[in-house]
Amino acid sequence: MPPAPSPGAFDPRILALPLYEEHHRELAHRLTLWCDGHEDLLADAEPPMTAGPRILRALGDGGWLAFLDGGPDDHRALCLAREALAYAGDLADYTFSIQALAAGPLRRHGTGEQRRRYLPGLARGELCAAFAVSEEAAGSDVAAIGLDARETATGWVLDGGKAWIAHAGIADVYTVIARTGPGPGALGLSAFLVPATTPGLRVRPVPMIAPRALGHLVFEECALPGQALLGRRGGGFPIAMEVLDRFRMTVGAAALGFARRAADAALARALARPMRGGKLFDLPTVRAAFAGMEVKLDAAALLVARAAWETDHGDPRYPRHSAVAKFYATEAAQEIVDSALQVFGAAGLVRDSLMERLYRQIRSLRIYEGSSEVQQAVIAAAIDPYRTARGVSS
Numbered sequence: 001m002p003p004a005p006s007p008g009a010f011d012p013r014i015l016a017l018p019l020y021e022e023h024h025r026e027l028a029h030r031l032t033l034w035c036d037g038h039e040d041l042l043a044d045a046e047p048p049m050t051a052g053p054r055i056l057r058a059l060g061d062g063g064w065l066a067f068l069d070g071g072p073d074d075h076r077a078l079c080l081a082r083e084a085l086a087y088a089g090d091l092a093d094y095t096f097s098i099q100a101l102a103a104g105p106l107r108r109h110g111t112g113e114q115r116r117r118y119l120p121g122l123a124r125g126e127l128c129a130a131f132a133v134s135e136e137a138a139g140s141d142v143a144a145i146g147l148d149a150r151e152t153a154t155g156w157v158l159d160g161g162k163a164w165i166a167h168a169g170i171a172d173v174y175t176v177i178a179r180t181g182p183g184p185g186a187l188g189l190s191a192f193l194v195p196a197t198t199p200g201l202r203v204r205p206v207p208m209i210a211p212r213a214l215g216h217l218v219f220e221e222c223a224l225p226g227q228a229l230l231g232r233r234g235g236g237f238p239i240a241m242e243v244l245d246r247f248r249m250t251v252g253a254a255a256l257g258f259a260r261r262a263a264d265a266a267l268a269r270a271l272a273r274p275m276r277g278g279k280l281f282d283l284p285t286v287r288a289a290f291a292g293m294e295v296k297l298d299a300a301a302l303l304v305a306r307a308a309w310e311t312d313h314g315d316p317r318y319p320r321h322s323a324v325a326k327f328y329a330t331e332a333a334q335e336i337v338d339s340a341l342q343v344f345g346a347a348g349l350v351r352d353s354l355m356e357r358l359y360r361q362i363r364s365l366r367i368y369e370g371s372s373e374v375q376q377a378v379i380a381a382a383i384d385p386y387r388t389a390r391g392v393s394s
């Protein structure tokens, strides 16, 4: 008989809903088993610059990145994978998600030659990719990007910088959004594939609250051949927005994984800890805290599943659903991790304990791939046409 997976990463009653198909349930089961079998590797015990490539290789060997080279778009599978990996460890989710995010534009817009050059290595976990959009003066406002791409007789020259780039320093190739025309704003942007070995490209590592391979990029007269252009000239903004719209719901899924891990650990603690002649879990206010966590976990799981289902079924409003899932799940996860830590008391604050790590790891999800405020703006912008379509009048 195959070993039973650990119960925590998924709620079997939500997985059983018709929002998922049988192959999704199988994926959730197999990936949970795989995570259990790789517990030491995924335990966030090693520095990210060395752990990242090792995890990537293991994910490739396990076949979890194979979809990057020719597999279908399956947002439900992507969300389930992030939920399981985030439950297992921060770097497992980080490595998987950045690889998939960075490969997205290449999969959708790459020429045959560009795809053949990179996708097989990315799918095996032998090559590592990064997606470089943000700059110090252009985070939420992508249209303000200033990294200059100048056309030359043989190709392009890039000058400027990128900020807060995940996988900086371990990536073999960067998908970079740069300015190829005077604008205005979003119209003057194009995407490029930049090998990490390009002369003039430097990485400035940035230590963050949760240790991850991340840094700023400096481009000094970086010469690229004409074939480095990804997609059409001037198409950089829609390329970036499309991949972010599709990925936001997966950030919600990762938040759910972190939150479930925290809630499960807190429940085990509350059921075992003696308190006033009984157990901590017997206290009404502690039970109320768990009830609150349960409601938020259910709501987040259903919103993520809905967004992924709608996207897989071609709903044109998927960016709105994706924003709703990211906004709710990441905000709720922050609250769940905080409640779970409270159940631990002082023990939850011990440096490098599971709760302390989760407390640090969950924070950035409300900022990257569009902050909570940006999600609110996306959701609000979709309200009017949505209501009118249903015939609601004032």
Ligand SMILES: Cc1cc2nc3c(=O)[nH]c(=O)nc-3n(C[C@H](O)[C@H](O)[C@H](O)COP(=O)(O)OP(=O)(O)OC[C@H]3O[C@@H](n4cnc5c(N)ncnc54)[C@H](O)[C@@H]3O)c2cc1C
Residues within 6 Å of the ligand: 131, 132, 133, 134, 135, 136, 138, 139, 140, 141, 163, 164, 165, 166, 167, 208, 214, 364, 367, 368, 369, 370, 371, 372, 373, 374, 377
């Ligand atoms: C762990 C981590 C990994 C990251 N990885 C990558 C990566 O791989 N590639 C990449 O390109 N970038 C990456 N980023 C950068 C990330 O996408 C930006 O941090 C994010 O877009 C916010 O930009 P900013 O930090 O410049 O904040 P700002 O844009 O300066 O925003 C500051 C504050 O202003 C608010 N604000 C901004 N605009 C609005 C608005 N229109 N309405 C209301 N409020 C608003 C924001 O919500 C925020 O609270 C990463 C960031 C982190 C933390």
